Amino acid sequence: MLIDLHIHASPASRDARDDVAAIARAVEPLGVDAIALTDHGPGCDYAAAAAALAERGIGLVPGRELNTPLGHVLVLSPDVVWLRDLPERSALPVPGGTREPFALVWAHPAGWRIAGAMVAPDPSKGAEHVHAVEILNGERLWQLDGVGIAETLADRLGAGTTGGSDAHRADAAGRCLTLADGARDAREVVEAVRAKATRPVLGSGWAAAHSHVYERPDLRAYAWPGNAPAR
């Protein structure tokens, strides 16, 4: 299964432009099987989102993006009631109370800013609680060394690795993806993240649709022709 594991939609993310239906239309031709909605706020209507995505044959991995001492952390779980109640600012570990599996992904670890200043990743602030590190983040793909910093962190932590677009508009969805071989639904995607059975890949369908070429040497390892459009 090919999943965009980091997407914001309006209105649950105030900084997002497009709603779930627009995102579904945008990713359908890109060969993406599922997306994770990782809104900052608690306002995502997961049932309505799942229905809008299902119309286009796309699955939903429910999620949130929380503000933690580590920086931004994606929480993924099939338990939408538990997700909805998580505070936008949270300590680590996140509050329990779910019987469903959940996975924590340290999002864009090299791109954490406070008042405009870059803050270096500091694993001492709770990194032992994350299951994976986001290696490819579509919003920060142009940040020099960002991929390398995230790779080094994932290595040091013995954590899994993922990719996601961090899209705040529909035409940015599908840029960066996560491959979870064999996973068939949200629960199995979460379990794959926990088991380090995922890998980040660049969205070749998105790149073809936008005539974009990934030339940087640090990105070449993540090129994956599996969702390139048929010729």
Ligand SMILES: [Zn+2]
């Ligand atoms: Zn973020």
Ligand SMILES: [Zn+2]
């Ligand atoms: Zn985000």
